[in-house]
Amino acid sequence: MEKTGTDNSLVREISAEKYRYGFTTDVHTDVIERGLDEDTVRLISSRKGEPDWLLDFRLKAYRHWLTMKMPVWPHLTIPEIDYQNISYYADPTVKKEGPRDLGEIDPQVMKTFDKLGIPLEERLALSGGVAVDAVMDSVSVKTTFKKTLAEKGIIFCSMGEAVRNHPDLIRRYLGSVVGYRDNFFAALNSAVFSDGSFVYIPKGVRCPMELSTYFRINAQGTGQFERTLIVADDDSYVSYLEGCTAPMRDENQLHAAIVEIVVLDRAEVKYSTVQNWYPGDENGRGGVYNFVTKRGLLKGVDSRLSWTQVETGSAITWKYPSCVLQGDRSQGEFYSVALTNNFQQADTGTKMIHIGANTRSTIISKGISAGHSQNSYRGLVKVGENAEGARNYSQCDSLLLGDMCGAHTFPYMDVKNDTAVVEHEATTSKISEDQLFYLQQRGIPQEQAIGLIVNGYAKDVLNRLPMEFAVEAQRLLSVSLENTVG
Amino acid sequence: MARETYSELFNANRGLIDRGAAPVLNDMRDHAAAMFLRHGFPDRRVEEYLHTDVADWFSTDWGMNLARVQIPVDTAEAFRCNVPNLTTQTHFLACDRYVHREGGQQLPDGVICGSLSDISRSNPELVSSCLGTLADMDRPGIAALNTMFVQDGFMIYVPDNTVVEKPVQLVSLMQSPVQMLAVRRILVVLGKGAGLRLLLCDHSAASVPCMSASVVECSVGQGAGLELYDLEETSLSNTRVTEYFVSQQRDSRVHADIVTLTNGRTRNTFHSVFKGPGAELELNGIAIMDGAQHVDNYTFVDHQSSDCSSRELFKYVLDGESTGSFAGKVLVRPHAQHTASVQTNRNICMTGTARMFTQPQLEIYADDVKCSHGATVGQLDEKALFYMQQRGIGLAEARMLLMLAFMSDVLDRISLDPLRSRLTALVELRLRHGQAHCDGCNICK
Numbered sequence: 001m002e003k004t005g006t007d008n009s010l011v012r013e014i015s016a017e018k019y020r021y022g023f024t025t026d027v028h029t030d031v032i033e034r035g036l037d038e039d040t041v042r043l044i045s046s047r048k049g050e051p052d053w054l055l056d057f058r059l060k061a062y063r064h065w066l067t068m069k070m071p072v073w074p075h076l077t078i079p080e081i082d083y084q085n086i087s088y089y090a091d092p093t094v095k096k097e098g099p100r101d102l103g104e105i106d107p108q109v110m111k112t113f114d115k116l117g118i119p120l121e122e123r124l125a126l127s128g129g130v131a132v133d134a135v136m137d138s139v140s141v142k143t144t145f146k147k148t149l150a151e152k153g154i155i156f157c158s159m160g161e162a163v164r165n166h167p168d169l170i171r172r173y174l175g176s177v178v179g180y181r182d183n184f185f186a187a188l189n190s191a192v193f194s195d196g197s198f199v200y201i202p203k204g205v206r207c208p209m210e211l212s213t214y215f216r217i218n219a220q221g222t223g224q225f226e227r228t229l230i231v232a233d234d235d236s237y238v239s240y241l242e243g244c245t246a247p248m249r250d251e252n253q254l255h256a257a258i259v260e261i262v263v264l265d266r267a268e269v270k271y272s273t274v275q276n277w278y279p280g281d282e283n284g285r286g287g288v289y290n291f292v293t294k295r296g297l298l299k300g301v302d303s304r305l306s307w308t309q310v311e312t313g314s315a316i317t318w319k320y321p322s323c324v325l326q327g328d329r330s331q332g333e334f335y336s337v338a339l340t341n342n343f344q345q346a347d348t349g350t351k352m353i354h355i356g357a358n359t360r361s362t363i364i365s366k367g368i369s370a371g372h373s374q375n376s377y378r379g380l381v382k383v384g385e386n387a388e389g390a391r392n393y394s395q396c397d398s399l400l401l402g403d404m405c406g407a408h409t410f411p412y413m414d415v416k417n418d419t420a421v422v423e424h425e426a427t428t429s430k431i432s433e434d435q436l437f438y439l440q441q442r443g444i445p446q447e448q449a450i451g452l453i454v455n456g457y458a459k460d461v462l463n464r465l466p467m468e469f470a471v472e473a474q475r476l477l478s479v480s481l482e483n484t485v486g
Numbered sequence: 487m488a489r490e491t492y493s494e495l496f497n498a499n500r501g502l503i504d505r506g507a508a509p510v511l512n513d514m515r516d517h518a519a520a521m522f523l524r525h526g527f528p529d530r531r532v533e534e535y536l537h538t539d540v541a542d543w544f545s546t547d548w549g550m551n552l553a554r555v556q557i558p559v560d561t562a563e564a565f566r567c568n569v570p571n572l573t574t575q576t577h578f579l580a581c582d583r584y585v586h587r588e589g590g591q592q593l594p595d596g597v598i599c600g601s602l603s604d605i606s607r608s609n610p611e612l613v614s615s616c617l618g619t620l621a622d623m624d625r626p627g628i629a630a631l632n633t634m635f636v637q638d639g640f641m642i643y644v645p646d647n648t649v650v651e652k653p654v655q656l657v658s659l660m661q662s663p664v665q666m667l668a669v670r671r672i673l674v675v676l677g678k679g680a681g682l683r684l685l686l687c688d689h690s691a692a693s694v695p696c697m698s699a700s701v702v703e704c705s706v707g708q709g710a711g712l713e714l715y716d717l718e719e720t721s722l723s724n725t726r727v728t729e730y731f732v733s734q735q736r737d738s739r740v741h742a743d744i745v746t747l748t749n750g751r752t753r754n755t756f757h758s759v760f761k762g763p764g765a766e767l768e769l770n771g772i773a774i775m776d777g778a779q780h781v782d783n784y785t786f787v788d789h790q791s792s793d794c795s796s797r798e799l800f801k802y803v804l805d806g807e808s809t810g811s812f813a814g815k816v817l818v819r820p821h822a823q824h825t826a827s828v829q830t831n832r833n834i835c836m837t838g839t840a841r842m843f844t845q846p847q848l849e850i851y852a853d854d855v856k857c858s859h860g861a862t863v864g865q866l867d868e869k870a871l872f873y874m875q876q877r878g879i880g881l882a883e884a885r886m887l888l889m890l891a892f893m894s895d896v897l898d899r900i901s902l903d904p905l906r907s908r909l910t911a912l913v914e915l916r917l918r919h920g921q922a923h924c925d926g927c928n929i930c931k
Binding site for chain 1: 533820821823833835836837838839840841842843844845846847848849850851852853854855856857858859860861862863864865
């Protein structure tokens with residue numbers, strides 16, 4: 001096969017299809033001044049009309065954040081971030097004049113979500129569809145199907161609303177999985193978090209539809225610091241989807257979120273993410289810094305939590321969705337496809353912390369690096385002294401497309417119990433020339449062939465995604481790889 | 487704290503150290519001291535030392551034999567570390583001092599072998615052109631400390647196209663009436679097309695806690711072949727920190743086995759770099775632990791050149807309250823295409839109190855490569871145990887057989903037949919909870 005010539009010319013033509021969601025919406029947005037100090041924290045809290053205990057929580061977090069430093073251990077080159085040059089609150093729902101009407105949404109915002117393919121009007125949703133909490137910048141714009149869900153006792157609303165209407169639940173669970181001292185970005189988020197979603201599934205309820213949150217950064221010079229909290233009470237079930245996009249800008253925007261999940265006895269939560277923040281252009285300019293702390297506490301016996309993520313966006317990703325397997329026989333799963341192209345960097349993986357007896361965890365991670373990108377898997381499997389019969393299986397594979405990119409694997413295994421069985425396997429290789437040749441021989445162009453092989457490679461993970469997301473994820477993988485033959 | 491203590495000790499005794507050593511060694515000390523001051527001792531905050539606090543190990547008030555006091559050692563009686571059916575050329579290090587013995591060694595022409603200090607005096611150009619070229623002191627580790635204090639050690643130089651048929655054995659014995667830190671340096675230089683088999687046996691006969699800080703530099707020339715076996719059979723009160731630095735030129739082959747059978751606390755660091763295409767490295771390790779033993783093996787294989795292959799296999803059996811750690815990093819640099827790398831670490835925890843940490847790592851910047859790693863922590867197969875018991879084999883024996891089988895693939899990779907059978911016997915003995923003694927060796931009796 002004429003390798004070098006074709007490949008290099010194709011590599012040079014990187015990504016013909018532009019980032020599809022890179023548009024901006026011209027909507028009046030109330031943005032607070034840039035900078036971060038205690039007054040900023042107080043201002044955010046007062047804008048949201050929060051009770052004192054929550055302000056105290058924020059201030060404690062802020063003061064702790066001041067004592068912390070950015071983590072340097074990830075395999076990432078993060079340019080210095082000026083935290084004083086970011087606006088920490090942007091509200092696109094505030095009208096220029098007159099009082100705010102919660103029921104009324106700016107038609108521009110409505111259009112934006114329509115354009116993103118997220119219908120905010122319930123009648124437009126498919127039958128049995130998906131309930132959406134749409135978050136633009138710092139504020140939840142609308143949550144659909146709230147009534148239908150409320151009939152079953154399910155609470156699905158924005159975090160701000162939850163603080164007002166369900167303070168007991170929030171007080172009980174907020175910060176119970178990811179404390180504000182957890183890490184640098186968790187402390188920052190705890191200080192300035194704006195909106196996000198809150199989900200509570202009562203005992204014995206099986207959520208009749210998929211719940212989802214769609215995050216959109218729109219305003220310039222801002223960061224997004226949302227917080228999601230999911231509580232699945234005994235014997236309940238919920239499948240939750242998360243999507244995100246941002247406009248194309250030359251500046252780097254910061255997204256530092258926290259997702260906390262509490263899973264009680266015999267409950268099951270499926271959390272799926274298709275992360276498609278703006279990844280920057282082909283020269284590595286712009287893009288979102290995605291520094292996210294996601295963790296689930298499997299508190300109850302026989303509880304289950306499954307993280308599925310497809311990561312194609314963001315200039316830099318730093319994210320380790322984790323499971324704390326506390327309840328006996330609880331099960332944690334992590335399925336991930338992380339694709340990096342151009343100058344993207346990703347350091348992502350998971351932590352499985354086995355505390356209860358007979359706990360099980362599965363990790364399947366597929367990394368794909370192209371262009372000049374760096375893609376790292378970092379995972380921890382920890383088996384505590386009392387985790388009798390704990391079982392883990394990890395598999396992380398990396399695929400290299402192009403000779404300028406990097407694929408790295410950093411698994412950590414700490415085992416403190418002799419009855420535990422922990423297995424880890426990892427492979428790194430380039431795309432199989434035999435497979436490519438076979439497909440090309442049958443008249444499939446090289447580019448399509450690569451798309452097919454990559455989709456096949458990621459199939460284990462894609463199959464885990466709910467239907468709506470799987471289609472989107474497959475398309476994303478192909479688009480992100482377009483003209484990136486290596 | 488330990489950093490200041492050792493810096494002061496070095497400054498206060500500089501004259502004494504220099505007097506006991508050759509000028510070539512003394513010339514390197516100033517730079518080493520500066521590097522040591524920069525990095526100090528690694529502790530758990532350093533990623534590569536996550537499970538071993540070397541700084542803490544050095545904080546004990548160890549004595550150092552800087553004045554080169556002769557501790558009497560009866561070599562003939564003490565060293566009979568025989569491997570049946572294997573005749574070797576044996577050399578001895580008593581703590582950190584090379585022991586000269588009667589009787590000539592039969593080596594091919596041009597091979598230089600013996601005390602590092604002596605060779606530094608007789609062949610200063612040769613030593614200065616090799617010593618310290620591989621041991622990187624500008625990083626966390628003990629290379630700087632070793633270079634600061636080293637006064638003696640062992641060196642072997644094999645010129646181009648010369649093969650040393652008879653294996654060379656270096657027995658290092660720790661024997662001291664007081665708590666002592668021995669600083670040893672071993673230098674192995676193989677010219678183009680040279681061949682050498684080297685056995686390093688680490689023993690301790692000390693009645694008090696002792697510590698060794700060794701640096702082994704191996705420069706392997708184009709097309710040369712080195713087989714290196716490192717066997718540690720010290721004592722529970724022994725602490726060992728060893729750093730290997732191996733550099734391989736084009737088409738060279740290195741086979742290294744690091745075996746820990748009896749020890750107290752051990753940290754082995756193995757740095758390997760491929761400088762030319764077509765080179766091969768096979769690196770294996772065994773650790774059998776019980777009680778409060780601690781074994782930490784860290785390997786770093788740097789694929790700087792294309793078409794090289796590395797194969798690693800480390801196996802641990804942990805009993806009692808022992809702690810094992812394995813971290814292996816494989817770095818494939820840009821342009822190191824056609825790299826093949828396999829790394830495997832398998833571990834068995836026999837008790838609830840044994841702890842195993844494993845951390846295989848791949849860092850890859852070239853696309854046409856085949857790299858994989860695998861790690862497992864588990865127990866003996868219950869079904870296999872049951873099967874054997876059903877057939878009248880006692881539980882203890884069945885467990886022992888399974889463990890031996892578990893270790894067998896590492897042992898099978900040893901190409902030196904007599905050594906393989908000897909090690910198999912030692913491993914079996916060790917698995918039966920006996921001490922892994924060499925027959926006829928007085929220190930072991």
